[in-house]
Amino acid sequence: MGLETKPLSTLHEKSSYDVADFPVPTGREEEWRFTPLSRMKGLHDGTAAVTGGVVVDVDAAPEVRVETVGRDDARLGKAYTPADRVSAQAYSSFEKATVITVPKMTAASRHTVITLRGSGAGAAAYGHILVSVEPMAEAVLVLDHRGSAVYADNVEFDVAEGATLKVVSLQDWDDDAVHVSHHHARLGKDATFRSFVVTLGGDLVRLSPSVSYTAPGGDADLTGLYFVDAGQHLEHRLLVDHSVPNCRSNVTYKGALQGDDAHAVWIGDVIIRAEAEGTDTYELNRNLILTDGARADSVPNLEILTGEVAGAGHASASGRLDDEHLFYLQARGIPFDEARRLVIHGFFAQLIEKIEVPEIRERVLSAVEAELAR
Amino acid sequence: MSTLEIRDLHVAVGDKEILRGVDLTVRSGETHAIMGPNGSGKSTLAYAVAGHPKYTVTSGSVLLDGEDLLEMSVDERARAGLFLAMQYPVEVPGVSVSNFLRSAITAVRGEAPKLRDFAKELKAGMDGLSIDPAFAQRNTNEGFSGGEKKRHEILQLELLKPKIAVLDETDSGLDVDALRVVSEGINRFRASGDTGVLLITHYTRILRYVKPDFVHVFAAGRVVEEGGPELADKLENEGYEAYTTKASA
Numbered sequence A: 001m002g003l004e005t006k007p008l009s010t011l012h013e014k015s016s017y018d019v020a021d022f023p024v025p026t027g028r029e030e031e032w033r034f035t036p037l038s039r040m041k042g043l044h045d046g047t048a049a050v051t052g053g054v055v056v057d058v059d060a061a062p063e064v065r066v067e068t069v070g071r072d073d074a075r076l077g078k079a080y081t082p083a084d085r086v087s088a089q090a091y092s093s094f095e096k097a098t099v100i101t102v103p104k105m106t107a108a109s110r111h112t113v114i115t116l117r118g119s120g121a122g123a124a125a126y127g128h129i130l131v132s133v134e135p136m137a138e139a140v141l142v143l144d145h146r147g148s149a150v151y152a153d154n155v156e157f158d159v160a161e162g163a164t165l166k167v168v169s170l171q172d173w174d175d176d177a178v179h180v181s182h183h184h185a186r187l188g189k190d191a192t193f194r195s196f197v198v199t200l201g202g203d204l205v206r207l208s209p210s211v212s213y214t215a216p217g218g219d220a221d222l223t224g225l226y227f228v229d230a231g232q233h234l235e236h237r238l239l240v241d242h243s244v245p246n247c248r249s250n251v252t253y254k255g256a257l258q259g260d261d262a263h264a265v266w267i268g269d270v271i272i273r274a275e276a277e278g279t280d281t282y283e284l285n286r287n288l289i290l291t292d293g294a295r296a297d298s299v300p301n302l303e304i305l306t307g308e309v310a311g312a313g314h315a316s317a318s319g320r321l322d323d324e325h326l327f328y329l330q331a332r333g334i335p336f337d338e339a340r341r342l343v344i345h346g347f348f349a350q351l352i353e354k355i356e357v358p359e360i361r362e363r364v365l366s367a368v369e370a371e372l373a374r
Numbered sequence B: 001m002s003t004l005e006i007r008d009l010h011v012a013v014g015d016k017e018i019l020r021g022v023d024l025t026v027r028s029g030e031t032h033a034i035m036g037p038n039g040s041g042k043s044t045l046a047y048a049v050a051g052h053p054k055y056t057v058t059s060g061s062v063l064l065d066g067e068d069l070l071e072m073s074v075d076e077r078a079r080a081g082l083f084l085a086m087q088y089p090v091e092v093p094g095v096s097v098s099n100f101l102r103s104a105i106t107a108v109r110g111e112a113p114k115l116r117d118f119a120k121e122l123k124a125g126m127d128g129l130s131i132d133p134a135f136a137q138r139n140t141n142e143g144f145s146g147g148e149k150k151r152h153e154i155l156q157l158e159l160l161k162p163k164i165a166v167l168d169e170t171d172s173g174l175d176v177d178a179l180r181v182v183s184e185g186i187n188r189f190r191a192s193g194d195t196g197v198l199l200i201t202h203y204t205r206i207l208r209y210v211k212p213d214f215v216h217v218f219a220a221g222r223v224v225e226e227g228g229p230e231l232a233d234k235l236e237n238e239g240y241e242a243y244t245t246k247a248s249a
């Protein structure tokens, strides 16, 4: 398959299944300029030696069908076409894919967990997951990334008419992991998609969640939380492509950074194409810089090609803890460290409350506590 | 028996000197009113005593029961028994009133109250100030009206039971009903034990509910006149004009 050019936008102009359609990135390209390629362990130029070592384990709700399929399965790659070199590399390199199907009109009685466990930083692997939620079905899914690996993958969320999918993706890798991932949601008529991304661990994580709509009424809510420690590079690249009328999207990502060379990157691209009248979208990124030596790059891009939007806005702010907050708490006797903990906790609290699965919510809460105790 | 002793206090914000030698002693059992025009430095005095980082003490001393408050961090001052009800209470996103108050009580009393006792105490405190119990789950001061913020300051005052309370324009922005509720809270606090109150205000109307023992007139960064409650009546009739012209002359 050759290049497919999306005509109007300057963002993410091409997509292809073929690695050869994407030159090896040099780091000067707009989409790679923030990413330290030298730490990608060869995922970007094809030199990563595939050894396997990421074990995929599914604990599914009884109503949900789980299959492990080969590359030739006709359902794969329908909802999403790779948009960059690493994504195409993963698409052309994975051996087995996991396909999760929620049958139509079915509400899964409990959440389904896909655990992806890396067996060591020496292990390089490519993966592919397809989650197909059939018309009027409903499910909650957890993607739990643990251990250590050099891993690139694509995850397709195909949410059909009237269906609802809620996903929590936890990047809870060991310190030396490298993970480059695309999550794409394709929403049918009146489909609802809720994504909650939590990125805590890994040397380099670059996660690109994107959304497209095939019919009106689609509703996407993308929430993210990250905590970046010394030396970590955690990058989130959002893309919401409004190409049909009367769809909604909301993006809220918040991060905290502490320590030397802690680096967060957030790119929020939202396109409202000429046909997408009645679009309602808002995107927000906030970064809390807790120490010197940490850096956050935050780049919202809102491209509006129609005059008929219901709402469109973006906001981005990076800054220190507010002295007035700390003063107020301390003036009530609360010691500085505790005041700081309360304020940072408060910064994330409203996001964490949105996590559907209680045990994951607890895990994220205690992970944030642990980060604060460092 | 406690004493807050402010001696020859000079305070600057950046390069600008705002307090120019303040002397004031507040003992437990006493209520002092500081009255003065806007911009005279009343809040600066309150913040400097509480230790707000924007205010630099350039000379003078502040002692609480002989201990040097200026050597202490903000939270140490509060734990030593000082309380500041702020003119503009701060909104703290994501930190619930209940969580905030429990942390504050734990810090000030040195041990965490039992959950049940805390819930009871909080409920009683809120009832006394006609605060809707649902506020316990709201984020601290976030989206509160001016009057609701002031009631919460007094709720904290009653729960934390400091030795000396500095109340900075707790009356401003309150309607008559709220003023009465808040004044009753202050009076309960005064009656509850050996406590001193430094009531900062621009208007005399709160003094009808909370009777001061001493009145200090503040202008251009210092106390320019002192007297008993009758001084408040004089200010009520004559305003601050005499002091502001004197101070700027």
Ligand SMILES: Nc1ncnc2c1ncn2[C@@H]1O[C@H](COP(=O)(O)OP(=O)(O)O)[C@@H](O)[C@H]1O
Residues within 6 Å of the ligand: B013, B018, B036, B037, B038, B039, B040, B041, B042, B043, B044, B045, B054
């Ligand atoms: N944080 C601050 N930054 C700059 N100027 C300040 C600050 N706080 C007070 N000031 C200045 O100090 C003077 C006294 O202010 P303030 O103490 O708030 O007076 P009052 O409370 O009596 O109205 C004013 O001129 C005010 O502009």
Ligand SMILES: [Mg+2]
Residues within 6 Å of the ligand: B042, B043, B044, B087, B168, B169
């Ligand atoms: Mg003031």
